[in-house]
Amino acid sequence: MSFEYKVTGGDFTHAGYASSQVKKMLKQLGVDSTIIKRVVVCLYEAEVNIVAHAYDGVINIVLDADNIFMKLTDNGPGIADIEMAMQKGYSTASPEVREMGFGAGMGLPNISANADRFIITSEPGRGTSLEITINLSGTVA
Amino acid sequence: MKVTDIVEKLGLKVWSGHEGLGKEITGGYASDLLSDVMGHAGAGNAWITIQTHRNVMAIASLRDLSAVIISCGEKPGDDTMAQSNEEGIPVLGSDLSTFGLSGRLYTLIG
Numbered sequence: 717m718s719f720e721y722k723v724t725g726g727d728f729t730h731a732g733y734a735s736s737q738v739k740k741m742l743k744q745l746g747v748d749s750t751i752i753k754r755v756v757v758c759l760y761e762a763e764v765n766i767v768a769h770a771y772d773g774v775i776n777i778v779l780d781a782d783n784i785f786m787k788l789t790d791n792g793p794g795i796a797d798i799e800m801a802m803q804k805g806y807s808t809a810s811p812e813v814r815e816m817g818f819g820a821g822m823g824l825p826n827i828s829a830n831a832d833r834f835i836i837t838s839e840p841g842r843g844t845s846l847e848i849t850i851n852l853s854g855t856v857a
Numbered sequence: 858m859k860v861t862d863i864v865e866k867l868g869l870k871v872w873s874g875h876e877g878l879g880k881e882i883t884g885g886y887a888s889d890l891l892s893d894v895m896g897h898a899g900a901g902n903a904w905i906t907i908q909t910h911r912n913v914m915a916i917a918s919l920r921d922l923s924a925v926i927i928s929c930g931e932k933p934g935d936d937t938m939a940q941s942n943e944e945g946i947p948v949l950g951s952d953l954s955t956f957g958l959s960g961r962l963y964t965l966i967g
Contacts (some may be wrong), residue, residue, distance in 0.1 A: 722917055728910075728911075728912055729911065729936070731912055732915030732916075732919060733914060735915075735919055736915070736918065736919060739919060749900070751922070753900070756919045756920070757895055757896060760895060760915070760916075761892060761895065764891075771939075807863050814910065816891070816908070816910055817889050817891040817906075817908045817912075818891055818892070820890040820891075820892055820893065820914075822890065822892035822893060822896060823892050826892055826895065829896070830896075836955045839890065
């Protein structure tokens with residue numbers, strides 16, 4: 717199964733929509749709740765990053781019996797120093813975004829802690845791409 | 858302990874999401890950083906925060922929280938309450954500070 721969701725930069729009203737849809741789907745499939753939690757944490761953080769930092773982006777989800785693969789590609793400013801961005805507490809979010817309780821520099825570390833495989837690539841001035849894989853450990857009913 | 862029990866014992870206002878008042882509360886979490894709650898709150902927790910915007914409900918729903926308690930007398934946004942009603946997750950309120958609420962809630966369920 718594969719699904720695609722579009723994300724619009726700055727649209728906090730709909731932030732989390734894709735995460736919510738994917739959560740519902742995994743629940744229906746009978747995936748273990750601790751694994752759903754990890755998927756949701758990763759996807760929500762990645763989705764909000766597009767809303768907070770990029771102009772727009774696309775989320776591609778590929779689900780099979782063993783894994784969920786989530787690829788998020790955005791058009792945006794990109795990340796100049798990925799190593800720095802991966803550090804807890806580092807953020808380039810705007811003051812407005814921070815006032816909402818986002819932009820605490822916890823998103824990427826949260827993804828890293830919950831993913832089985834996490835690859836981040838970025839081209840400054842063009843955009844960022846995240847590839848997140850989580851093993852479903854044969855829990856799909 | 859159910860949401861309705863803490864409403865009664867802490868004298869909380871029920872802003873919205875009445876349908877979820879029977880939810881069981883497993884513990885509490887106090888934070889205004891959304892990623893912190895996303896990463897560390899437990900399913901069934903009551904979340905104490907001064908954040909009032911709609912994304913609070915996205916977090917509460919995605920992490921299966923039982924209730925959101927808004928501290929310091931802040932009022933949730935209309936779209937926050939609408940989503941709370943839609944999700945059946947109560948948004949509660951109190952004039953107490955986050956510290957005051959956390960202390961009282963901990964005494965009840967900690």
